[in-house]
Amino acid sequence: MTAIGAPWDDLRAIAGAEHLRAAGADDSVAGVQPQMILEPSSEKELAAALRCANDAGLSVLPRGGGTKAAWGNPPVRADLILSTARLNRVIEHAWADLTVSVEAGCTIEKLQNVLAENGQHIALDPLWPERATVGGVLSTNDSGTLRIRYGALRDLIIGVTIALPDGTLASSGGKVVKNVAGYDLPKLAIGALGTLGVITRANFRLHPLPRSVRSLTFAARGLDDANRMVLAVQDSRLAHTGLQARFTAGGTPAVDVRFEGTDAGLAAQEEALRKLAASAIETVTGETVWQARQELWYSADSAAIVKFSVLPASVAKTCDRIGHLADSLGVRWSAVVQGTGLGWLRVEASSAPAIHQVLHTLRPELEQLGGSLVVLQRPAAMPAIDAWGRSGGAFPVMLSVKRQFDPRGVLNPGRFIGGI
Amino acid sequence: MLNEGLAQRYGEEEGRQEFRSSGVQEYRIQNLANAECPANGERLTFSRWGATLLTEGSRSPESSGSNQNLVDARILQEFRAITGDRGLITSQEELQTYECDGLTNFRVLPQAVLLPRSTEQVQAIVRVCHRERVPFVARGSGTGLSGGALPVKDGVVISLARMNRILEVDLANAQVVVEPGVFNLEVTERVASHGFFYAPDPSSQSVCSIGGNVAENSGGAHCLKYGFTTTHVLGLEVVLPDGSLVQLGGRTLDPPGYDLTGVFVGSEGTLGIATKIILRIVKRPECVQTLLAAFASTSEAGAAVSGIIAAGMLPAAIEMMDNLAIQAAEAAVHANYPACGGLLLVELDGPRAEVEALMQQVDEICRRCGAEEVRLAQTEAERAVVWKGRKAAFAAVGRISPNFIVQDGVIPRTALPRIMTEIEQLSTQAGIRVANVFHAGDGNLHPLVLYDRRIEGQEHSAEVLANRILELCIEAGGSITGEHGVGEEKKMMMSKMYAEPDLETMQRVRCAFDPEQLSNPTKVFPRTRLCGEKPGEYRPHPVEAAGIAERF
Numbered sequence: 021m022t023a024i025g026a027p028w029d030d031l032r033a034i035a036g037a038e039h040l041r042a043a044g045a046d047d048s049v050a051g052v053q054p055q056m057i058l059e060p061s062s063e064k065e066l067a068a069a070l071r072c073a074n075d076a077g078l079s080v081l082p083r084g085g086g087t088k089a090a091w092g093n094p095p096v097r098a099d100l101i102l103s104t105a106r107l108n109r110v111i112e113h114a115w116a117d118l119t120v121s122v123e124a125g126c127t128i129e130k131l132q133n134v135l136a137e138n139g140q141h142i143a144l145d146p147l148w149p150e151r152a153t154v155g156g157v158l159s160t161n162d163s164g165t166l167r168i169r170y171g172a173l174r175d176l177i178i179g180v181t182i183a184l185p186d187g188t189l190a191s192s193g194g195k196v197v198k199n200v201a202g203y204d205l206p207k208l209a210i211g212a213l214g215t216l217g218v219i220t221r222a223n224f225r226l227h228p229l230p231r232s233v234r235s236l237t238f239a240a241r242g243l244d245d246a247n248r249m250v251l252a253v254q255d256s257r258l259a260h261t262g263l264q265a266r267f268t269a270g271g272t273p274a275v276d277v278r279f280e281g282t283d284a285g286l287a288a289q290e291e292a293l294r295k296l297a298a299s300a301i302e303t304v305t306g307e308t309v310w311q312a313r314q315e316l317w318y319s320a321d322s323a324a325i326v327k328f329s330v331l332p333a334s335v336a337k338t339c340d341r342i343g344h345l346a347d348s349l350g351v352r353w354s355a356v357v358q359g360t361g362l363g364w365l366r367v368e369a370s371s372a373p374a375i376h377q378v379l380h381t382l383r384p385e386l387e388q389l390g391g392s393l394v395v396l397q398r399p400a401a402m403p404a405i406d407a408w409g410r411s412g413g414a415f416p417v418m419l420s421v422k423r424q425f426d427p428r429g430v431l432n433p434g435r436f437i438g439g440i
Numbered sequence: 441m442l443n444e445g446l447a448q449r450y451g452e453e454e455g456r457q458e459f460r461s462s463g464v465q466e467y468r469i470q471n472l473a474n475a476e477c478p479a480n481g482e483r484l485t486f487s488r489w490g491a492t493l494l495t496e497g498s499r500s501p502e503s504s505g506s507n508q509n510l511v512d513a514r515i516l517q518e519f520r521a522i523t524g525d526r527g528l529i530t531s532q533e534e535l536q537t538y539e540c541d542g543l544t545n546f547r548v549l550p551q552a553v554l555l556p557r558s559t560e561q562v563q564a565i566v567r568v569c570h571r572e573r574v575p576f577v578a579r580g581s582g583t584g585l586s587g588g589a590l591p592v593k594d595g596v597v598i599s600l601a602r603m604n605r606i607l608e609v610d611l612a613n614a615q616v617v618v619e620p621g622v623f624n625l626e627v628t629e630r631v632a633s634h635g636f637f638y639a640p641d642p643s644s645q646s647v648c649s650i651g652g653n654v655a656e657n658s659g660g661a662h663c664l665k666y667g668f669t670t671t672h673v674l675g676l677e678v679v680l681p682d683g684s685l686v687q688l689g690g691r692t693l694d695p696p697g698y699d700l701t702g703v704f705v706g707s708e709g710t711l712g713i714a715t716k717i718i719l720r721i722v723k724r725p726e727c728v729q730t731l732l733a734a735f736a737s738t739s740e741a742g743a744a745v746s747g748i749i750a751a752g753m754l755p756a757a758i759e760m761m762d763n764l765a766i767q768a769a770e771a772a773v774h775a776n777y778p779a780c781g782g783l784l785l786v787e788l789d790g791p792r793a794e795v796e797a798l799m800q801q802v803d804e805i806c807r808r809c810g811a812e813e814v815r816l817a818q819t820e821a822e823r824a825v826v827w828k829g830r831k832a833a834f835a836a837v838g839r840i841s842p843n844f845i846v847q848d849g850v851i852p853r854t855a856l857p858r859i860m861t862e863i864e865q866l867s868t869q870a871g872i873r874v875a876n877v878f879h880a881g882d883g884n885l886h887p888l889v890l891y892d893r894r895i896e897g898q899e900h901s902a903e904v905l906a907n908r909i910l911e912l913c914i915e916a917g918g919s920i921t922g923e924h925g926v927g928e929e930k931k932m933m934m935s936k937m938y939a940e941p942d943l944e945t946m947q948r949v950r951c952a953f954d955p956e957q958l959s960n961p962t963k964v965f966p967r968t969r970l971c972g973e974k975p976g977e978y979r980p981h982p983v984e985a986a987g988i989a990e991r992f
Contacts, residue, residue, distance in 0.1 A: 040829060043689025116746060117852040137754060161694060169908075172693075172700055175671050191938070192943035196850045197664075198882045199919035200657045201926055202964065203936055203946040204670065211694070228752030249613060257635070257726035269502045285794030292791070329692040333612040361613075362693050372904050391692045391811070408696040414686045418698050422950035437697045 027076035029098075034068045035060045040255075042351055043101060045047050048207040049081050050094035050435070051400075057083075057101040063123075063181065063189060063220035066102065070218060071187030074430050079230050080185075082214035084125060084153030091396050092213050093407045096434035102218060104155050108190055110134045111221065118226045119195055120176065122217045135226060143170030143227040147314050155219040155395035161211030165278070165310045168359050169261040173210050180206040183216035185426050189220070197225045211383055215436045216252070216425040227398035230280030235262065235307055236293060238275045238368030240294040243343075245300070246273035246337035250359050252296055253277055254332065266312050267339050269352050275300070277307045312356045315367040319399070322369035324375045324398045328382075330391040340387065343379055349374040383409050411438035415436050456773070489886035510574050510594045518553055519596075522564045529553040535565045538597050541582040541589040542644075550591035551576070557602045559677065559685065559715040561813070565598060566713065567683030567826045575961045578713045580620060580652030582646040585846055586927030588656060588708045595961075598713060600651045606630055607716065614693060615674065616719045620651025624658075627719060636721040642923070643831045654714050657706030659923035661757040661830070662787075664881040667721065667921070670705040677716035678704060681954040691718055703949060708925050709960035711953040716953035720817065724791035728756070729799050734780035734813040735805040738762050738876065741782035744809040745880045751805065753798055756762060759785040759830050760882035763874040764840070765888065766829075772836030775829025777814045784880070785830060787823075830982050833877045833890065840889035841901070843872070845906045848924040849913035853883040859912055863887060870905050871872045872898070884922035885913070910938065928962045944969065 023042070032040050035058055043054045060066040073080050083089060084104050104125030111121040115138035121145030122131055128142075128149035135141050135200035145164035146157045156162075158180075163172040167415055170176065179193030184206070191204035219438035240246035246265045253263055253275075275297075279289045294302070316325055330338045335357050346367060348351040351374050367375050375398075383393040387410050395407045411418070415438050422429075422440050434440075513585070520528050538685065539547040551574075556562045570574045575595035584591055589598050604621035611634050624645040627638035633699050641660035642648055653669045653678070663671075675689030689701035704711050735741040741760050748755065761769065762782045769775050775781055786802050788795045799816065806814050817823045829836075837844050850980055851859050855909060860876070867874040875888040887909050891902035910920045910933055920926070920933045934943060943965060950957070951971035 049817050111597065114852060114853045114854070118749065119852070121899035171667060171671060174699060175667055184945065188941045188945060190942045191941055193918050194917070196883055196918045196922075198659060198668070198879070198884045198922040200668075200849050200923055201919050201921050201930075202934060202943070204657070204702055204706050205946065205949070207670075207699045208949065210699060210702075212698055218699075227754065249583055250956065254614070255611075255635075256725065257723060257791065259725070260796065281791075281794045282797045284797045285791055289791050327663065327694070329694050331613045331692060358691055390690050390693070392696055394696055411697060412687065412695070414688050414697065414700055415679070416797075417686060417700060420952040421698060421700075421949060424952045425933075425945075 022058075024392075027057065027072050027078060030072045030076075031058055031069055032249040034072060038108075047101060049098055049101075049148065050090045050092065052094050054081055054098040054101050056099070057103055059103045059105045059106050063107065063183065066104070066193065066218060066220055067183035067189045069102060070183050070185055073102075074185035074187075074198045074428055077428065079433050080218075080430050080432065082155070082159070084156030084159075085148070085151040085389050087148045088156060088328045091160055091407070092432070094435070095432060104153060104220070107220060108153075110367070113138065114195070119197070119223060120219060120226055121179070121195060121223045122154050123221050124158075125153050125276050125300060128152050128154065130158060131177060136229060136311050139229050140226040141229050142176060142224050144173065145174060145310065147317075154222055158210050158222060158267055159212060159214045160220055164313060165262040165264060165358060167362075168263050169259070170227060171300065171329060174207050177206040177210065177222055177415055179223035180209050180219060180227050181221045182209055183221050184217045185428060185430050193223065196225050213432055213436050215422060215426075215432045217431070230261070230435040231282055232286055233278065233280050233307065234286050234290065235276060235278040235305065235309060237288065237303045237305040237309055238277075238297050240265070240273040240275055240300060243267070243273060243336040243339050246275055247333070248329075249275045249297060249300060250335065251333060253293070254359050256292070257295055260289075262310060264310075264312070265335065265357050266309075266355070266376050267357070267385050268354040269346060274303070274309075276305070278310065316354065316364055318398060320366065320368075322370075322399045323363065323366050324379060324402060325366050325396045325403075326364060326379060327396055328363045328386060328391060328393045330363070330386060331388065332359060334389060335361065337365070338363070341377075342382065342386065345378050349360075349377055351375055353379050372399050373403060375399065376403045379405055393425075396421055408437040484725070489722070493807060494792040497931065501512060502946070511596060515568060515572055515574065516552060519552060519565060519835050522561050523554050523556055527557065527561070527882055529555070538579065538582070538591060541579070541584040541587060543585050543587040543590070543929055544589045546590050548591045548593050550593070550597045553599055555599050555602050559679065562598065562600075562603075562679045562710060562713055562715050563683050563685055566679050567682065568958065569596065569958055570682045573956060573958065576959045577960050578651070578655070579711045580649030581623070581644075581647050583648045584656060584925065584927065585848065586656075586921065586929040587927040588925050588927035588960070589652070590928045590963075592962060593930060600649065600715075603715065611636070613691070614721050614723070616683065616721055618650050618717050618719060620649060620654070620714050620717060622650050624648050624650060624653055624765070627721070631721050632724075635724050637724050638719060639663075639672055639722050640669045643834060650717055650719070651714055654705050654717055655707070655709045656881060656923070656925040659879070659884070660787045663760055664758060664879065665754055667755045670702060673705050673717060674706055674720055675718040676701055676714045677732060677979050678712045678714050680712045681956065681959040685926060689718070706925075710928060710950060711951070712959055712966055724977075725791070727792040727795045728789040728823065729795055730786065730787045730817040730826050731802055731806070732777070732785045732815040732817065733786070733811040734778040734884070735784065735811055736780065738782035738886050740810045741784045742856045742860070742880070743807045743810065743920075744784055745856075747805040747809060748802055749881075751801055751855070753788070753802070755786050755802075755881060756789045757787040757855040758783070758879070760876075760877040760878040760880040761830065761833065765833050765837070765877045768836040768840045768875060769833050771830035771839040773828050774831045775825055777829055780812060784811075785826060797950050807920040829891070837875055837888045840875075841892070843891050843893045843902075845889040845891075845902055846924075847885070847887045847889060847906045847909055849885045849887070849910050849918060850922040851913050851916040851918035853880070855916040855918070856880070856883065859885070859916060862912055863909055863985070866905055866908055870901050872902050872905050874905070879922070882922070885909075885919065901987045907933075928963055931964055931966050936962070
């Protein structure tokens, strides 16, 4: 298909004809087929293209590495994918200031490799770092196991530039870690799924790479025991940089703890942890246990994967409930839950409606307790389920923010919470 | 109307004209001395950095004139019915307590001060304000240093001082729920016996309120490692400027939707009033050690900081003081600091074995960088003495100078030696002393510009110097404020730090929360954007494009 006429010709004029192409089946977004893909080479081009699309009323789907393209609800319209693939430079690594400025299309792996040359990293371990981009990770607020020590993206980002549908390129924050001048717009961009603007660059605070790393795994006697152990570690004076529990239907829960630091410090902490874990059986594993979250996606076409958030002290109760629900409906499940109370759950069955039933029942129960359940991946055969759940009392303000930033509703229409 | 006539009136060099699509016209006057009384149909607003003249048609809530009696007897009666007699202040004398915050050179008397005791009362007050279009300013303890709680003339102040209960302590999930009037240090005191603390620790922590901390996104010496207020706020109950009540965020992480909690924290009271705050508390580390190192100069101390960062350490705090600041601290609290040109205070915390191993290295780095004396404070009492001098530094300067300006700028840490030299030169040129206190780990400078108001022209010179230091920070790629906020004081500097599209974009958030601009209006932004204006891509005014004028 060759799109001709306005606005496509205008988009060609902005980014060069060779950078506008027809979208293929691989480019579908949550099952919806977009028409075209544009790959601008600069943030100015990107902003101009966005404005052009906005003026023409084209719906725009921002895309980084496409690893999480299916997250969120299916778009209600899908005209143009705006790809950041060519915005992939590490702009400045001010290593002595422990900061970096990077374009949105740069992959996490490439960025971390550059930072590692000076012994630093962004203290973040998101999914699929070899393909996931800075912009995509920010837009989906994907944080991993390091969060318990170093915080989430919201704690690591120090500045952002976004392109708005009217062509404005707006920066906020800056290149210094400490800065309270003006509103904290980086936080607004994080987790917004590209519905307010397209992130074109971001600045982060960095941390030194750890001198040494050591991980220990313990087998818990059951859900409660695992939860107790996690809480005990949290309540201790250990300085762990990873703490997660892994659960599988019918299996023994495992608790993983990671330490970073000097050899002397590690030895002392290991000893303290073993005392704390007392009767639990230590099993030999390696650093690969921290891949457990990503492994939930392994051959997951017929599975649903959700992110849930509960209070840390409610993890056992939650998993117990998941287990009962799943068992009663003949659904297999496994979960990886961080010490922060954030968990990722995989549910799998030959009957897609049964999977739906589990999620549909579980979500309001978690919401009732102040938690949430967000559907990240669903099997094609599963009945429709909203990705986000209850939108809450602050929704009118969210809608109001959306209207201020994207009054024509061209960015990722329908994909975010409450139909935003 | 604004025209060449005005430019003549105020002088070509001083004024800059701005035209807006809505027909509102603004005329900016840099030199306050040149600002004459406005003519009919014009309004003049002042800030430390200049004055703005607005033509008729623009609504400026701090303007005087037709709105003088915005808060009339009927409204006061309604307020009284909400808060009771003892929750409403209207006498001139008592109102004076509220005419400024910690930044005392701006003073405005509000129409009334309200002291609600509950969320419902705050809501009821704000509903009345919204209905009557009365601007309001929320106030915590009034310790802010940027004039964020400065009243607006036609408006009311809503003090949250009586909402000071700790509502819930949830140790298992490391959370505390508080009302906004609770003092920062009270949170730590409540949970200390269980081995927890509340990490953000502004120097005023014994009296500043959590509500104020939320508004300003307060930092403190330990935010290098532990983060700022925003890192520790999980959720908020907020009365929006139309009086409706919303929950932002919550007790669990990553609630679906936009991170409005993150936007609200640090919005300086311009998006609504927080009436309940869910805080994260942190487990106290096993071991804390504080090292004091004396250097001949701040540049040598700065080199030691670089060495510590380069060695891959993340201390809990790195503070620096120059000679003048040391003298002041000594005079005030006798912290027994060594007399030297640059004093470094490095605190490490964590598991004991880790701290001991790393402190050894910090010691070596300091000595290698020329430290004349190194002391290690290990006990709680020793540490308290070391910190006492640092935390008292601002107030202590009062011992060596009758008046002073506390400045708050941020630079990339590596620019420290260069900026220090430039500040020294500026100080010499102006004949004004500057004492320096830094959060050296994150490049947050607190130059204390010392002057004597009684000496003709010195206050002005001090303000110019303080202003110039901020410009140095911006030029170095830093920020005009690291923790004190923009408030009233620095709103004109915002246009130097951010481009117009950046500010316009922030204003969109403002308009989403507060389209009538009633909540702490006239703060943070150099000018009010009327929310009816259609947001559009910023295009430079022809005059500006031609290079004749620049944006503030």
